[in-house]
Amino acid sequence: MQNDTGRDITAEKLHSDPLSWVEKYADYLYGFAMSRLRDEEVAKDLVQDTFLAGLQQAERFKGNSNEKTWLTAILKNKIADFYRKRSSGGLKELKEKDAVQEQQDFFDADTGHWNEKYRPQAFGLEVDNPLLVKELGAILNECLSKLPGLWLSVFSMKHLDDLASELICAELKLTSANFWVIMHRTKLNLRACLQKNWN
Amino acid sequence: MKSALKNIIYNCKQATFLIEKKLAGKITAAETLQLHIHLAGCSVCKIYQQQSILINQVFVGFNNEDFKLDEAFKKTMKENIEKEINKN
Numbered sequence: 001m002q003n004d005t006g007r008d009i010t011a012e013k014l015h016s017d018p019l020s021w022v023e024k025y026a027d028y029l030y031g032f033a034m035s036r037l038r039d040e041e042v043a044k045d046l047v048q049d050t051f052l053a054g055l056q057q058a059e060r061f062k063g064n065s066n067e068k069t070w071l072t073a074i075l076k077n078k079i080a081d082f083y084r085k086r087s088s089g090g091l092k093e094l095k096e097k098d099a100v101q102e103q104q105d106f107f108d109a110d111t112g113h114w115n116e117k118y119r120p121q122a123f124g125l126e127v128d129n130p131l132l133v134k135e136l137g138a139i140l141n142e143c144l145s146k147l148p149g150l151w152l153s154v155f156s157m158k159h160l161d162d163l164a165s166e167l168i169c170a171e172l173k174l175t176s177a178n179f180w181v182i183m184h185r186t187k188l189n190l191r192a193c194l195q196k197n198w199n
Numbered sequence: 200m201k202s203a204l205k206n207i208i209y210n211c212k213q214a215t216f217l218i219e220k221k222l223a224g225k226i227t228a229a230e231t232l233q234l235h236i237h238l239a240g241c242s243v244c245k246i247y248q249q250q251s252i253l254i255n256q257v258f259v260g261f262n263n264e265d266f267k268l269d270e271a272f273k274k275t276m277k278e279n280i281e282k283e284i285n286k287n
Binding site: 018019021022023026027028030031032034035043044047048051052055106107111112113114119120121122123125127133136137140141144155156158159160165180183184187188190191194 | 209210211212213215216219220223224243244246247250251253254255257258259260261263264265266267268272273276277279280281283284
């Protein structure tokens with residue numbers, strides 16, 4: 001309990017104590033950002049941005065929601081902005097063109113059969129072995145960080161945020177057909193990347 | 200129907216597309232049948248399907264707590280916050 005006379009000015013003005021944020025929430029927010037971005041540098045930047053944005057909004061924070069929830073909401077917006085930035089403009093077209101190129105290599109253009117080089121082979125992995133699954137997870141993170149931003153955002157909005165496809169399409173300005181093509185390409189790329197690095 | 204079936208029976212590209220659509224949304228009854236027939240005869244796409252499910256599981260099972268910020272970066276952030284507060 002805080003003693004009224006001992007309250008400093010900051011705490012009186014704000015319903016929040018920004019000086020304790022890093023200690024209390026930095027790791028949590030970083031983990032949250034990493035789950036969505038799988039990129040340490042970007043995740044760090046967004047956590048920092050979140051705290052600074054939080055400071056600017058702190059006066060409006062009435063303490064009627066949990067501080068952690070409030071900061072997480074700010075971070076979510078930052079992540080969404082990042083996705084939007086990465087998925088807009090010429091960059092997107094360029095990446096999608098590359099992707100078409102790449103996908104043609106997975107399958108024979110005429111028959112749709114797997115090309116020899118990319119044909120799935122068993123990982124030889126016992127899924128009930130937590131150590132192996134963890135190792136696979138580390139490789140998967142590396143594979144994820146190599147994906148175009150748009151693909152990763154589509155993939156994580158679908159699987160982590162569990163959003164309906166229609167909502168993701170609206171958010172990222174995609175057609176439904178594009179959405180499914182991206183989901184397909186993302187998985188083909190991730191699977192191939194795992195197979196290449198798993199051994 | 201006949202040509203649709205023929206298209207899918209030998210087409211792994213289309214089959215893997217349907218696998219993804221099925222995992223993350225839903226597919227029609229006709230597509231379900233097509234996929235079923237394809238998978239019955241294609242062990243490679245069966246492996247693909249298992250691995251695709253595994254990738255989803257590992258992706259979702261990401262443990263946020265495995266990732267911690269280094270102390271130096273935390274210190275910098277804290278200093279930045281202090282600087283910002285003292286500006287006002």
